[in-house]
Amino acid sequence: QGQEKLSCNPKKENGTHVVLCELGNPMKAGAQITVDMELSVSGLEDMGDAITFHLQLRSKNSPSPSNASVTVTVPVEAEAEMELRGNSLPATTVLPTSWHGVEGSQRLEDHGIKVEHVYELHNRGPSTVSGVTLSLAVPHLLGDRFLLYLLELGTEGGMNCSHHPALNPAQV
Numbered sequence: 001q002g003q004e005k006l007s008c009n010p011k012k013e014n015g016t017h018v019v020l021c022e023l024g025n026p027m028k029a030g031a032q033i034t035v036d037m038e039l040s041v042s043g044l045e046d047m048g049d050a051i052t053f054h055l056q057l058r059s060k061n062s063p064s065p066s067n068a069s070v071t072v073t074v075p076v077e078a079e080a081e082m083e084l085r086g087n088s089l090p091a092t093t094v095l096p097t098s099w100h101g102v103e104g105s106q107r108l109e110d111h112g113i114k115v116e117h118v119y120e121l122h123n124r125g126p127s128t129v130s131g132v133t134l135s136l137a138v139p140h141l142l143g144d145r146f147l148l149y150l151l152e153l154g155t156e157g158g159m160n161c162s163h164h165p166a167l168n169p170a171q172v
Helices: none
Strands: 007-013 016-022 050-056 069-075 080-089 116-126
Touching: none
Parallel strands: none
Antiparallel strands: 007 016, 050 069, 080 116
């Protein structure tokens, strides 16, 4: 009739994670009970789009191979809010109107003023993420002339990067 807290204990049984909950004893014949359970499961990022639970009611007094079992499939939805932050160093650059690049030069200063762009990709959660692809398009040509001369590309934090074919074409 009333509400009771269940005593539940996780354990491993035949290589499977099992949660055993004691419903109470003794229980009268023909008794009907309703159980609401809330499970917190971690590490579901790579589980696909659903997780399946197998639920079974067993009696210690009369073990039977016909004990009722039911399978419940719950959809998994991972949620993560990604944030891209970026800045340029220096923040403002003015190239003198009289400045001209030196064709064929291997000196950096003959190709313009160095500007470093730094981008940081942050996961604001609540879930972790994997397999993220960031595509960053940088305008480097204006017509057939260099707008920005892309010199190098670097990453930190275990990321893989594919380089643009226009990266340092004159090998400066």
